[in-house]
Amino acid sequence: MQPLLYKKLDNNNVQCNICYNRCIIAPGKVSRCLSRKNVDGEMVLNTYAMASSIAVDPIEKKPLYQFHPGTKVFSVGGWGCNFQCKHCQNWHISQDMQENKGYCLPPEKMIELAIEHKCEGVCWTYNEPAIWLEYTIDSAKLAKEKGLYTAYVTNGFMTIEALDLIAPYLDVFRVDLKSFDDEFYREISGIKSGKGVFETARHAKELGMHIEAVTNIIPTKNDSEENLKNLAEWIAENLGKDTPWHVTRFFPNYKLDNIEPTPIETLKKAEELGKQAGLKYIYLGNIK
Ligand code: SF4
Numbered sequence: 001m002q003p004l005l006y007k008k009l010d011n012n013n014v015q016c017n018i019c020y021n022r023c024i025i026a027p028g029k030v031s032r033c034l035s036r037k038n039v040d041g042e043m044v045l046n047t048y049a050m051a052s053s054i055a056v057d058p059i060e061k062k063p064l065y066q067f068h069p070g071t072k073v074f075s076v077g078g079w080g081c082n083f084q085c086k087h088c089q090n091w092h093i094s095q096d097m098q099e100n101k102g103y104c105l106p107p108e109k110m111i112e113l114a115i116e117h118k119c120e121g122v123c124w125t126y127n128e129p130a131i132w133l134e135y136t137i138d139s140a141k142l143a144k145e146k147g148l149y150t151a152y153v154t155n156g157f158m159t160i161e162a163l164d165l166i167a168p169y170l171d172v173f174r175v176d177l178k179s180f181d182d183e184f185y186r187e188i189s190g191i192k193s194g195k196g197v198f199e200t201a202r203h204a205k206e207l208g209m210h211i212e213a214v215t216n217i218i219p220t221k222n223d224s225e226e227n228l229k230n231l232a233e234w235i236a237e238n239l240g241k242d243t244p245w246h247v248t249r250f251f252p253n254y255k256l257d258n259i260e261p262t263p264i265e266t267l268k269k270a271e272e273l274g275k276q277a278g279l280k281y282i283y284l285g286n287i288k
Pocket of ligand 1: 017018019020021022023031032033034035036081082130131287
């Protein structure tokens with residue numbers, strides 16, 4: 001399978017331009033997201049069609065509340081991630097690869113299973129789908145041929161050029177807007193800057209995709225009134241006031257197991273700020 005969006009550099013290095021990390025991978029090394037490797041100066045896909053997780057979910061679980069409600073979506077995750085979030089709920093698949101525990105799921109098989117399970121759509125979720133760009137494009141094309149909808153559940157860090165490649169076959173961009181403050185992305189997600197997330201989300205809107213945004217609010221990290229206000233205003237201005245905003249409760253997990261769950265009052269405050277910004281659909285998540 002031919003890797004996309006990479007170039008060869010001097011000394012047999014290769015550079016990937018699928019996400020804003022724009023990794024330079026030395027010969028013999030695997031990318032930080034685990035999805036590709038440099039073999040003798042050639043970029044090689046490391047995880048194509050290797051699924052870590054498969055499930056049939058209600059679309060609302062993604063969460064997606066305003067796109068084909070009541071339907072079942074065939075949900076697939078791979079291995080690795082371009083972020084290293086300290087609170088990742090799926091760290092066992094996003095920060096590791098255990099080939100012997102996964103499934104071989106070629107695009108044809110994925111779509112066949114989706115139809116067999118009476119799903120109306122497919123989504124790539126559980127880990128970051130963009131690092132699996134080649135696989136998601138191949139399976140999205142087949143999904144569209146069969147009349148299924150397609151959705152990315154994404155951290156939004158893919159480059160605009162990567163989004164443009166899958167855009168003709170992608171209906172939904174369910175994007176995490178983790179924080180308006182770059183320091184959060186550095187400290188919590190391990191990347192240099194989150195600015196690209198906002199650029200790409202805006203581009204998804206320009207491309208006409210259905211967008212729903214999620215902010216998981218972590219006490220002391222991204223729960224300031226200023227940050228939540230900035231996020232709400234940015235969504236209203238750039239994605240539109242009709243864009244659903246899911247503000248979800250954090251629970252201690254992985255490397256952030258020393259922080260208390262988000263107080264419900266904080267979610268309500270975010271809701272109030274969202275309304276002040278003009279957002280029409282704000283949903284409080286993880287509260288039951
Ligand atoms: S997709 Fe992976 S290899 Fe490519 S730039 Fe992002 S982190 Fe690096």
